[in-house]
Amino acid sequence: MQALFGQLLVGLINGSFYALLSLGLAIIFGLVNVVNFAHGALYMTGAFLAWFGLANLGIGYWPALLLSPLAVGLFGMVLERTMLRRLYQLDNLYGLLLTFGLTLIVEGLFHHAYGNSGNSYPVPEALQGGTDLGFMFLPRYRAWVVLVSVAVCFASWFVIERTRLGAYLRAGTENPRLLQAFGVNVPLMKTLTFGFGVALAGFAGVMAAPIYQVSPSMGSSLVIVVFAVVVIGGMGSIFGSIVTGLGLGLVEGLTKYLYPAASSTVVFAVMAVVLLFRPVGLFGRET
Amino acid sequence: MTTPPASAAPELLRVTDLHAFYGESHILHGVDFRVAAGELVTLLGRNGSGRTTTLKAILGLTGKRTGSVTVDGRETVGMPTHKIVQLGLGYCPEERGIFASLTAEENLLLPPPVGSGGLSVDELYAMFPNLQERRKSPGSRLSGGEQQMLAMARILRVGARLLLLDEITEGLAPVIVQALGRAVRTLKEKGFTIVLVEQNFRFAAGLADRHYVMEHGRIVDMIPQAELTASMQKLQAYLGV
Structure with missing residues (x-):
């Protein structure tokens, strides 16, 4: 029983990150029409900024929770203004290719500077320890991650x-x-939306730093699952991405308990089934 | 008709040698016309003559465009769409452009002000009572007539002085067409400047000061309202009716 609840908690934690990341992707895809492959790399950048700040500048977890997403968001807005904007008249495949290339560059630079091994990031003092719920032990930081992610989403x-x-x-x-024909500055809206979406990824990165190892490849392992979440939820659906993110985290956790070997593929099995019966995704709008 | 002759009022819109493209296709081939403040002019012509494209080109919604479009003396070719609209334009697109994911009231309140003196929400609900009843309904659930009224109301709230109305009577029941006719007449009396693209010639004939006739992406003729009866035969040849 304890094992089941333990796995469900792990699932819920993973689900929180899926939700935060797929929410950002959904908002960006909706307005900016870019499939932002760099989302995982920017999540990683967020985690690294927090780690770097603590190790070198004495910037702790709480300021990092604000500063790191801000920096990632600004970086995203620069990318949008200088590169992505040029591709809007083209098929959105080009945006995907550009952000894929950016991912390789950003991850490569971090590999070059920090190697492949992970760096650990301490749990902030106020959130150390945990509570024994009787049926399971609930670490305080993990409860915080779930609550904050759900609240932000x-x-x-x-x-x-x-x-x-x-x-x-x-x-x-x-x-x-x-x-735009009603006088709204849509190009500016796109820049800000892209910035907000990737800031969410940076925020998720800081939240993840004390749980996972801070390593250059932490984003690429996550982003594939997150894309599956976005597709299952329905491309561009805000509500769908949140609910599907949390739900699939739980499904993964449950699978780890029932049949661990399938836990890393279950999301893709769900995706295949959903696409067979509802090609627009669970919450996507039929057009 | 109480409006002064066109020449007495200052010019609000002037289109000179306007060319517009969609990708590689050259749609407008040098459109020239002008509209005085407070005037209501129509763009008449057969399907495909370039009337809708002319409205879109004024707003910068086509691809590349060359020539000159001045609003109140300010050159707008080269400006982004939202800047042009902020000079005081209101656009009612042919497909009505009601956002399906917004409620009727969200649609109404969406466009930011582009000038002073817009109508209040109460005035608009008085003009189009159906919209008040349906204000919580999603845009996708409105009938064609309700969508058209909403599309009109939406641009009247923001203080636009120059209205570009594209086929506002298309596919609507006669009773709604009459209501729209009354609304347009009221707007003209209030001093709005209107460019009306209209397939329903009888609707347009009763409202306009002047008629521009388009063919193959150009203006080929201009008929003042006073000469309309005398020019009917010519006009019928243009429109192929």
Whole structure:
């Protein structure tokens, strides 16, 4: 029993990261129409910035939680302005190729500078320890990760679905040319949206640093699963990406308990089945 | 008709030798026309003559464009679409352009102001009562007539002075066409400047000050309202009706 709950907790933690990352991807794909392959590399960059800040500059976890996503978001906006923007008239395959190339460059640079081995990042003091729930031991930091990820995801969802700012994003996702024909500065919106989406990845990176090893390849192992999550949830669906991210984390955890050998492939099996019966994804809109 | 003759009012829109392209295809071949402040002009012509493209080219929604489009004396060729619109333009596209993922009211409140003196939401609901009843409905659930009223109301709220209206009566029931006719007449009385692309000639004839006729991406004729009856035969030849 303890093993089951343990695996479900691990699943929920992984699911929190899937949700944070696929949410960013979904927002970016929706408005900017870019399949941002660099999302994993930017998540890794977020984790590395936190690690670097602590090791060299004495910047702790809490400031890093703010500064690191900010830096990643700014970097993303520079990428959008200088490179991605030039590809908007072309098929979105080009954006995917560009961000794939950027991933290789960014990961290569980190490999070159820091080698392949992981660096550990301490759990912040206030979140050390844990609680014995009777049926399982709940480490405080892991509970924090789940709570904050869920809160950030649903706050983003609320802003997008229920506020005026979100109405711009939804309208722009549906028809950016027309939104611009009402006097809205859509090119600026795209830059800011891309920045926000990748800042979420940077944020996830900092959250992940105390749990996983901070290594140059930490993003690439995650991003493939996250893309599967986005496809299962429905390309561009905000709600779908959050729910599917958390849900698939749990499915993975359950599989680890029932049949560990299948745990790394179960997400792709789910993807295949979903695509067979609902090609637009679970929450995607039929067009 | 209480409006002064076109020549007395200052020019609000001037289109000179406008060429526009979609990718490689050259659609507009040197369009020339002008619209005075407070005037209502129509662009008439057969399907494919370039009327919709002319409106889109004014807004910078086509591909490459050359020539000159001035709004209130300011050159807009080379400006991005959102900057052009901020000069006080309101656009009602042929496909109505209601955002399906937004409610009727979100659609109404979406466009940011582009000028002063826009109508209030209350005034708009008085003009189009259906919209108030349907304000919580998603845009995708509105009927064609409701969508058209919403598309009109949406640009009246933002303080646009120059309205570009594309086929606003297309596919709508006669009673709704009449309501739209009343709305357009009211707008003209309030001093809005309107460029109307219209297939329904009887609708346009009752409202306009002047008619521009388009063929093959050019303006080929201009008929003032006063000469309309005398020019019917010529016009029918142009439009092929």
